Amino acid sequence: MKKYLALVLACLLLVAMFAGCSSAPAEAPSADGDTPAAPAEGENVVKIGVFEPATGDSGAGGKKEMLGMQFANAETPTVEIGGVTYNVELVYSDNGSDQSKAVSAASKLVDAGVALVLGSYGSSVSIAASETFNEAGLAAIGVTCTNPGVTAGNDHYFRICFLDPFQGTVLANFSAEELGATTAYCLGELGNEYDQGLVNYFKLAFEAAGGTVITDSFPTNNSDFTSYLNKAKNAGAEVFFCPVSIAYATQIISQAASLGVEFPIVGSDTLDDNMVLDAIKGTNIKLYVSTFYQEGGNPEFDAAIKEYINSNAEAMTANGGNDIISAVTAMGYDAYYVALEALKAAGSVDPAAVKAAIPGVTYEGVSGAIAFDEIGDAIRDTAFIKTANTEDGSWALVKQQKAE
Secondary structure (H helix, E strand, O other): OHHHHHHHHHHHHHHHHHHHHOOOOOOOOOOOOOOOOOOOOOOOEEEEEEEEOOOOOOHHHHHHHHHHHHHHHHHOOEEEEOOEEEEEEEEEEEOOOOHHHHHHHHHHHHHHOOOEEEOOOOHHHHHHHHHHHHHOOOOEEEOOOOOHHHOOOOOOEEEOOOOHHHHHHHHHHHHHHOOOOOEEEEEEEOOOHHHHHHHHHHHHHHHHOOOEEEEEEEOOOOOOOHHHHHHHHHOOOOEEEOOOOHHHHHHHHHHHHHHOOOOOEEEOHHHOOHHHHHHHOOOOOOEEEEEOOOOOOOHHHHHHHHHHHHOOHHHHHHOOOOOOOOHHHHHHHHHHHHHHHHHHHHOOOOHHHHHHHHHHOOEEEOOEEEOEOOOOOEOOOOEEEEEEEOOOOEEEEEEEEOOO
16 A cells, blocks of 8 residues: 555656646737736746737737737847846737726736736837836837827837838838829828828928829728728829728728729738738738838748747738738737836836836847937837738738938
């Protein structure tokens, strides 16, 4: 009997040893943005907040941005801080692509005790949540929120992407110089800081180049864009600029195809999405977008993220059902590593120390060199302009363009 008990105890010990040595792959957030289970008690853990939309109009883009962070976390799940190794836990909070939900989503991250925050996809929700992060003494690093208002007048919000004044100018110059347009029709969602800001910057640059601009706005939740497309046609527009959300962009493209419009559609970084490619496939619509990264820019990263997507059903779903690399995924990947650099530079998981360390962080990312200016904005001077191949639903690089 004693031998039998000893054998049982030995088996149980072996099971415990193997369980302790195993490692599970990084989990993605659920559809509502909830966070997976935390690491085992007793481990050194540093929490990075992920303030992104998993639902709403920008949910598709938010999931792709998070995908880059999730891949980076799976690739590098630990960080050395002050001579101590910490497991990095991503804490997700879904802002629902909605300014009214942004504050509660931000408060969830504050309550979770994160050391800093990444996000959001969408400038409006970033601006709405900014004061919540500020009051908690938390730094936030924007990934693709391009509106100047995100970092203006504060010392806690940073970002790694280019800004809308730059992006709007680049697209206006491209429309005038490369597309030969002299009349542009610009459409944005009413009350949306991102849309309206870009329309304004495009207008200023296009008119400065001698062009004529017609601006218009549509109400939130609008689904019929035929009147706006017809207005552009009747005005003799040679380019249709619409820096809108993915959900609106797919509707505009589909309805433009039905109307047989001949002018090219020009979009901002939000239109750089697989769902937009699906909408334009098989049509005669010409589409040009500005973005932060084009597949092929870093072959090693491209191969690794594609392998991750193709071996992970949740990642494949988050990416829209294919392995085309979105620029926001590359940016999410870079943002994660910038966060690690900030933690290492701080030598502490204390939010105040992390916030103080961020301005001095530099990082060579897959999307380019990353450093911050005195405002907290990324020092960037180039955008990728690419076009949609309507035959096979892929992107093709047109050029890298600077604002003149």
